[in-house]
Amino acid sequence: MIIADNNEFYRRVLGDFFREEGFEVRVASDGIEALEMIKQRRPDLLLLDLIMPRLDGARLSAFLKGQEAFRDIPIIILSGILADEIDGVEEIRADAYIAKMPLEQIQDTLKDVARKLVDGLRDVRPILSGFEKMYRREVVLELLEERRSAQVTLDSLSEGIVEVSQDRRVLVANRAMERITGQPASAMIALPLDELFPESRPVLKGLFEDVGRGQHVAAGVIRQGGRELQIKLHRLEPDAPHPTEGSDADDAACASLGPGSGVRQAVRRAARTTSKVRLDAAAQCIGYTLLVEDITERVKAEREREQLRSRLAQSEKMSAIGLFVAGAAHELNNPLTSVLGYAQLLLQGEKGHEVRKELEKIAAGASRCKKILENLMAFARSNRPAKVAVDFNALLMESLGGYGDRLRDAGIELSLELATDLPATLADPLQILQAFNSIVDNAHKAMTGFPGRRLLSVASKVSGSRIVIEIGDTGPGIPHESLGKIFEPFFTTRQVGQGAGLGLSVAYGMVTAHAGRVGVRNQANGGAIVTLEFPIIARDETAPAAAAPRAGEVSRAAPAERRILIVDDEAIVQELLVDILERDALRIDTASNGLEGLRRIGEKDYDLIILDLRMPDMTGQQMYEELARSRPEMLGRLLFITADTVTPEVDHFLKSVGSPCLTKPFAVDMVMQRVESILSHARV
Numbered sequence: 001m002i003i004a005d006n007n008e009f010y011r012r013v014l015g016d017f018f019r020e021e022g023f024e025v026r027v028a029s030d031g032i033e034a035l036e037m038i039k040q041r042r043p044d045l046l047l048l049d050l051i052m053p054r055l056d057g058a059r060l061s062a063f064l065k066g067q068e069a070f071r072d073i074p075i076i077i078l079s080g081i082l083a084d085e086i087d088g089v090e091e092i093r094a095d096a097y098i099a100k101m102p103l104e105q106i107q108d109t110l111k112d113v114a115r116k117l118v119d120g121l122r123d124v125r126p127i128l129s130g131f132e133k134m135y136r137r138e139v140v141l142e143l144l145e146e147r148r149s150a151q152v153t154l155d156s157l158s159e160g161i162v163e164v165s166q167d168r169r170v171l172v173a174n175r176a177m178e179r180i181t182g183q184p185a186s187a188m189i190a191l192p193l194d195e196l197f198p199e200s201r202p203v204l205k206g207l208f209e210d211v212g213r214g215q216h217v218a219a220g221v222i223r224q225g226g227r228e229l230q231i232k233l234h235r236l237e238p239d240a241p242h243p244t245e246g247s248d249a250d251d252a253a254c255a256s257l258g259p260g261s262g263v264r265q266a267v268r269r270a271a272r273t274t275s276k277v278r279l280d281a282a283a284q285c286i287g288y289t290l291l292v293e294d295i296t297e298r299v300k301a302e303r304e305r306e307q308l309r310s311r312l313a314q315s316e317k318m319s320a321i322g323l324f325v326a327g328a329a330h331e332l333n334n335p336l337t338s339v340l341g342y343a344q345l346l347l348q349g350e351k352g353h354e355v356r357k358e359l360e361k362i363a364a365g366a367s368r369c370k371k372i373l374e375n376l377m378a379f380a381r382s383n384r385p386a387k388v389a390v391d392f393n394a395l396l397m398e399s400l401g402g403y404g405d406r407l408r409d410a411g412i413e414l415s416l417e418l419a420t421d422l423p424a425t426l427a428d429p430l431q432i433l434q435a436f437n438s439i440v441d442n443a444h445k446a447m448t449g450f451p452g453r454r455l456l457s458v459a460s461k462v463s464g465s466r467i468v469i470e471i472g473d474t475g476p477g478i479p480h481e482s483l484g485k486i487f488e489p490f491f492t493t494r495q496v497g498q499g500a501g502l503g504l505s506v507a508y509g510m511v512t513a514h515a516g517r518v519g520v521r522n523q524a525n526g527g528a529i530v531t532l533e534f535p536i537i538a539r540d541e542t543a544p545a546a547a548a549p550r551a552g553e554v555s556r557a558a559p560a561e562r563r564i565l566i567v568d569d570e571a572i573v574q575e576l577l578v579d580i581l582e583r584d585a586l587r588i589d590t591a592s593n594g595l596e597g598l599r600r601i602g603e604k605d606y607d608l609i610i611l612d613l614r615m616p617d618m619t620g621q622q623m624y625e626e627l628a629r630s631r632p633e634m635l636g637r638l639l640f641i642t643a644d645t646v647t648p649e650v651d652h653f654l655k656s657v658g659s660p661c662l663t664k665p666f667a668v669d670m671v672m673q674r675v676e677s678i679l680s681h682a683r684v
């Protein structure tokens, strides 16, 4: 047989007793252990204590009786309270229930019942024995035991549980509650609940009002000591009064047995008299329980996930806009190049005053478009940042210096908090300065005329492996609905002519080209603050050494004989370049793709090859690779033209070859300058 009891004394006494009776006895200290033993070797008899930790006798019995393989094992339940007081004796389905009393008083019963059951003499009705003689002390002990096991359960929960009296004082608090409040349970007893959560009195008051209006549960979130706690307040109501309830508790000892007997009620009454919360059937509410869950980490994680989600969505949106902008800029570039180029060319000749004026207007309009296109391409990260060691503090000071007068005129004070240990990092100083300027310009505009103290706060610091710059203002801040759009090109809230909506998009493009991040939020004081983050790069590990010009290998050519090959698929660009360069008495050939270009190079020697990167059939890059293989001496005579360098491949390619490059749309004098520079090398 197996005896399962959490009380070691009972295990030993009962074990010895049954061994003397000729049983082979195994003992277990709870239901789980007993179940393991049963699975190992099936016993002929099970003696279970009703109340045990983990798995109690009632549930183990119910489980075994529901299993085909174990159904036939006879089960005796030993209990200090009558088994049918525990809900559902029908489900427990033990074969016998024997009241727990000093052994000498029940040993005969135990022996008889055990023998009967082992011999298979079972009745359909369970055997009940000894309850009429049950000691009150045993009942109390058993209830205490039950309470202790309930406490074990409560303490094992991660949620805090507090039992609260009608007048809102703490009666019981579990272990989790000690962790949450930082107080031992003993110190919480009798404390008004308000004092347990002093920061959240109004919320608690609201919850009590909710349950006071008849609601059974009320829930809310409170803050306490920097933690966020979700609380649920339950109202405890008395059970419906039992028909026979009301007689004296001492009846328990003499009540008769049988289905629906008075013992059930008697034991129930006994239980009530030991319980902290006394039932008062007349009262509507007998107290409360409060369930407290620390959701600080969950809320934090959720918030972080939300931020990550919106950052991802934002960066996806920005890169989609970037692609669109880069494509549009590319398409506009060629026609604009010819408008600007021809306007400038025409201006170089002899013209009448009127014509000149009109040409100047065309050139000025085209220049403005060029500026916008440049900004758009900067947003689309098409301008490769240079890499030189840069002191960000110095750049901030330079930017603020440039705005000095304007800030002063607008009554703006300056607060500087620059880290003294800011390391130099590789970056493009012009781009960084432009980004700073855009942000300072916005802050200046936001505060100009805005009431109250006007303060521009600029701070720099090192955070991990990044440099963090913060530029904050005391202007009106940015409306919530605009926050997600301010980096988009052309988003502006300014009057026509006051702003193009390109400042922040250019800053965005430049910062991201530096593998940095830029974000804007509103501060508690209402103003906006822009945060820029840049990785600290000590030296350039990516760019290979630039190809040195191979001037020495280039054959000398008399100035008049200098030949240029233009390889570009866009006829309009080809023509413009021819028109620009022919004036300088240079001899020019053209090709509209890489293959044709190579054929021409095979036929003639050129001093300069102007090479577009994006072309059908053979791209500029492929042509470069072919030349590197077959005519390496030509590599020093290349001048690339590109509409943009948005794709990382092109960007990487240009960095790796180190040849000069013209970005479309180009100004006439810029073309001449580059061409001269290469030809002068060739003449050495």
Ligand SMILES: Nc1ncnc2c1ncn2[C@@H]1O[C@H](COP(=O)(O)OP(=O)(O)OP(=O)(O)O)[C@@H](O)[C@H]1O
Pocket: 438, 442, 443, 446, 473, 475, 476, 477, 478, 486, 487, 491, 492, 493, 494, 498, 499, 500, 501, 502, 503, 504, 505, 528
């Ligand atoms: N510090 C700030 N305070 C309040 N609003 C701002 C601030 N910075 C930017 N904004 C808002 O963001 C919009 C976009 O700014 P952005 O710099 O890109 O363009 P812009 O200033 O309107 O024009 P541009 O910079 O091309 O002259 C602004 O029109 C403004 O509404």
Ligand SMILES: [Mg+2]
Pocket: 438, 441, 442, 499, 502, 503, 504
């Ligand atoms: Mg701006």
